[in-house]
Amino acid sequence: MKCFAPFCCCKTQPWDCLSHRPSFTCGGVVSGESGFIGSEGFPGVYPPNSKCTWKITVPEGKVVVLSFRYLDLESDNLCRYDFVDIYNGHANGQRIGRFCGTVKPGALVSNSNKMLVQMTSDANTAGSGFVAKFSAAEPHERGDQYCGGRLEKPSGSFQTPNWPERDYPAGVTCSWHIIAPKNQLIELKFEKFDVERDNYCRYDYVAVFNGGEINDAKRIGKYCGDSPPAPILSEKNELLIQFLSDLSLTADGFIGHYKFRPKKLPITTVPPTTTAVPTTSIVKPTVAPCQQKCKRSGTLESNYCSSNFVITGTVITAVTRAGSLHATVSIINVYKEGNLAIQQAGKSMSAKIIAVCKQCPLIRRGLNYIIMGQVEEDGRGKIFPNSFVMGFKTKNSKILNALKNRTC
Incomplete structure (x- = not known):
């Protein structure tokens, strides 16, 4: 196995060499060219109901590179319970990322010589915690590890490390934070795109978020493969x-371009695209007149076969746009998938759903539902005022499983 100071090399885990094992406490102030931080009591189980903060400082003129060597926190698709937050600076800095579970992120890079790491735990499930190494690097070093940054010019480009000479390296994390003036939006498009293909983009991927944080509730999309994503407007x-x-x-990687544009433009404006994506997949759908009776019709049985998809899930985001409701549903179970686009991150799955009339059927964030509906060309689910949507209870699973096993 790979060894790293101050741990010695052992045949099992590096922390098994008790005489050389460092003692980690809850938080602290650390500085220097490099060093290690770890959760309280590592590798024992970290304590419940705690919040530990580490302030890292490297020499002036350098940036902080943080690499997780071990990560074992309670797993949750939104990291709501036990998690590690990484911030630029020591106070009120931009959050670089939030992590939990056992999948280590790539190298995380601050935009200054200061970084703040904060671990929070709740009262329940715990794990062994984490160990991470920090080190100082030159801010403009563009080698195999470092990329990302803050982009504030009216237009510009960004690309994967090594582009276009050779493939991007393994084990990296890059975050580009684009900031336009308050009265402007950001138009984003990828000119070339080649990222390791996987049906659910579980291994290598590009994720785009509204706002300045890595936050699943604000994620616009997650992309991989060799087809550039459709143009994106913030x-x-x-x-x-x-x-x-x-x-x-x-794989080869990508180059992307962005530009600022005024807020007040007709909704039907479609940004130019260099790909063969049909314009229907990037134009916001026209809201259908909400004149139908706001009541689901029929029963679970009568709606099952006529629906493109049937799922149960928890609404984790719900945003109103032009009279319709755009929701992200964390899936509990899929009974009929059809052409519904389902994204997977680890063991959690989610899908995008549009209710063409925001109040009908009424769905609320945080609640569980049975949702039956149709699917648009871009893979998003669509529900109408008379679509069959109802609150989900465990007792409903029996009848849904029976429907899943019958032939339509």
């Missing part, structure tokens, strides 16, 4: 682009 004046590669296969 909701407000900030976008965050995250690129992550795991420790296995790599």
